[in-house]
Every structure is written in structure tokens, then in C-alpha cells.
Amino acid sequence: MNAAELKTRVVPVLMSGARRGLLDTELESLGGDRDHALLNVLSLAGQALRFTRPAQPAEYAVETWPHDERPILPQTLRAPILRLLERCTEDTARALALALETRRLRPHPFDLPRMDGFVKKHADRLGVTAQYWAQRETSPQAPRGYFDAVDLNAETWTEAAPRIRAKFLREMRKRDAESARLLLEKTWNAEDADSRAQLIAAFQTGLSAGDKDFLEKIRKDRAPRVKAAVQRFLAALSGSAADNPALAACMERIERSKSGLLKKRQTLKLELPATVKDHEAARWIQEQFADVTLAELACACELNDSQGLVDGARKDDNLLFALAMMATRERRFELLETIADEIPDAWGKMSDSNWEDSSLDDSAERARWAQAILRPKEWLPSQPFPAWSWLHRQMEGPLPTNVMREVLASKVWTAQLEEENKPGTELVQVFCALCPPELRNHLRSQLEPLTADRNDKGLMLLEILDSLEKTA
Secondary structure, eight states, rough: OOHIIIIIHHHHHHHHHOOOOGGHHHHHHHHHHHHHHHHHHHHHHHHHHHHOOOOOOOOOOOOOOOOOSSOOHHHHHHHHHHHHTTOOOHHHHHHHHHHHHTTOOOOOOOGGGGHHHHHHHHHGSHHHHHHHHTTTTTTTTTTOOOOOOOOOTTTTGGGOOOHHHHHHHHHHHHHOHHHHHHHHHHHHHGGGHHEEEOOOOOOGOOOOOOOOHHHTTTTTTTHHHHHHHHHHHHHHHHOOTTOHHHHHHHTTTTTEEOOOOOSSSEEEEOOOTTOOOOGGGHHHHHHHHTTTTHHHHHHTTTTTSHHHHHHHHHTOOHHHHHHHHHHHHOOHHHHHHHHHHHHHTTTHHHHHHTTTOOOOOOOOHHHHHHHHHOOOOOOOOOHHHHHHHHHHHHHTTTOOOHHHHHHSSHHHHHHTTSSSTTOHHHHHHHHHHHOOGHHHHHHHHHHTTHHHHHHHHHHHHHHHHHHHTOOO
């Protein structure tokens, strides 16, 4: 009896549990004891099923993964990274994703199932393999594109994630602003609201009169963030505030008066609506001044320049906070530094309003912003974690070394390390995420006395970041 006969005659009988008499003919051909022969047949049938290849299906789908030129992260870091991602904070996960993006490394494909949530959240920073993994459950009819920012060109840029596309457009605006505008005009009507908001922010780079016609066409966009950005750009191009209803609304809330004995100076004060509570003030101010530029406001207040606005608002923290947000949007870092001297908690108010602004489009600008607005010696948040976590989202990387050095030496932080306070693991992790390489050893020395439940994830993150930076 050969393997084919076992499969066609014996196996169906054994699997169906039919009467033993159906096997008598086969058992007689084997000779010897009937029960022993039955066990032999059963054993032979099992071996036949084990080693015989199954029939090839008529058709089947082959999964083809995209080509990814990024090197896989070192073998020695695979297990530590998987341990780090177990119940870590979003700040730690973001810091790891940013480090992998900077070093242009990608996770090992075998590890993707174990870091599924991390990959889906940060796929656009982790390379095309991670992007493929994150989109594997989407509809086959849905458009898909797997690109690194460095791989995009004018033909393929529409297929990448919104953040990568916005970065590509900003870089293109630096080289050729007109070509970048024409590229966006072709796809504008097909973009969703979030993509439009990210892409239009790129116009702050290389803004010129050539952009005016396109901006006029989209000035009535339905997305509030897009509408506000377009209004600011048009105001900057025209130099006139006459047609800006948002400016008129702001001026209705600003009281102007004269002060001083010998030399009269204009004093400005922002009156909040009676319905706006203290904890809602920052968000109301953010929304109220979103469509107004510094030049428009100075002109409406009959002042020569933006510095006059700061001088006039010196005694009003609410108006100074509005000026700080406007200076951030317009990248007026020297003016922002002057404002922060008067209101050291400006960045804390921004975090309270959960302000998300994409006008700072590279690490150099974000570092300059942090140096201008952070005042660790004068102010640190009383409720630390939310504000520092917000700050890490804005920075997309560590703080400048000189700023972080002041933070680690500040009284508020050192007080957190005292026996009776002891920072929680969330605060420890965000400080490790914000720490530049030059200060990691110093931060380690501050964190090592803490218990393992507070410092283990933070110290693990510092160790992994150090190892990644040593990777060739």
C-alpha cells in the first residue's frame, strides 16, 4: 500500500470513524495480528499527512513588502526598545521615534507586531516598512504611499503622509517658492482640512506678491486654521488692515489711554468678556488674535512699530500673552524675548490653551523660540507634567543645552527631587525626552537616587538614545 492509497482509502475511514469492517481488506494485506496492523495503518496514515505537500490552490495572493533602504536598528537594541515601549509615556515614544528618524533607522520587521501601537502612531518617522505595516488593514481601494521625506519628488509627493508632505513643501519653498505654490495649487481641492492647514503653513517661507492670487482664491476656506493663516499672509502682503474684521473685533476689546507726567505714552489694556473665566482666558485670547498680525495691530493702535505694542502692554499680562503668540507665529524671536522678560510664564499659558502651531518648521527655529521664551529662573509651571509634555510636542526634540541646563538647576526642579516630593515617572520621562546629549550624565546623577518605579523608564530612554547616537 503506497502513500496515495493511504490518503484516498484509509485516512477518510479513520477520520470519519466508520465501522472497522471497512478496513478489514487492507489489514489482511498487512498480515499478522489485526490490532497491531491497525496501529501500523494509523501510524502510516499520520506520516503520510505530515510529509505529503498539500494541493496547490487555484489562486492565491502574494504579499509584497515595499523596498526600504533604511538600515535596521542594531540587534543589541531590539530587546531594550521593546521593554522601553511597554507602558511608557507618549513623550518617551515620541523621543524614540524622533531619534530613529534622525538616525534614519527602522525597527526590525519581526518586532512590528509587538510595537504595533507605537508604529501606527509614528509610522511617518520610521520608514516605508513601518508605513506599510500601519496601513496594512486599510481598504485595498484606498490610496497608499510609502515614502521617506528624502525620497519625495514633484511626482510622488502627494502619496506621502501629511507631515512629510508639509516638510517637502517647506524645503521646496526655500529653493523655488513659485514652483512649490504651483505644485500645491494642482492638488489643493483634493486635500482634507488637516492637510490643507499643514501645507498652507509652508507659505510663510518665501512669501511674496506672486502668492497673492492663490491666497485670494482660498481666503474663504471652510477650515478655520486655513482661513486664519491665509488672512495673516494676505495682510502681510498688502500692509493694510482695513479689510480685517478680526482686527476690528480685537480693537473693541483694547482700551487705549495716555500715561506719564512729562512724556505721555500710550497704555494698552485688553478687556476680557465677562463670560470668560480665568482658566478659559488663554484659549479665548488665542482664538481672538489668531487672524491678526503685529503690523496690523500696531497700525490700528497708532504706534510706529511692534516694540511700541510691548511698551504699551507692559502692565497687562493678557495682552502681552497675545503679543507672544503673534510673535511666535511671525518668527519675531527678538521681540518674543522682550515679551518673555515681562511675562515669564508665556509658554505656560500657551500650554494651558493647548496651542498647536506649525509655523516653526525646523529644529533651528524651534531652538531659537525656546531660547527666547523659556525663563527657568523666573518661572516654571506649578503643575509640571502637562506643560513639559506640551513643550516636547512643540520642540520635536531636545531643548537647547543652555536652556536645559537652567531647567535642571532651577529651584522648582531641584525641589521635585527632594525626599518629600519625588517626581512621578511621567515627569521623569518627559525630562529625559527633552534632555540634550551633553546633559544626560548630569540628569542621570539626579535621577539615580529615585526608586525604580520612578526612574527606570527615564534611565532606559537615556541609555537607548546614547546607543542610537553611537550607531554608524
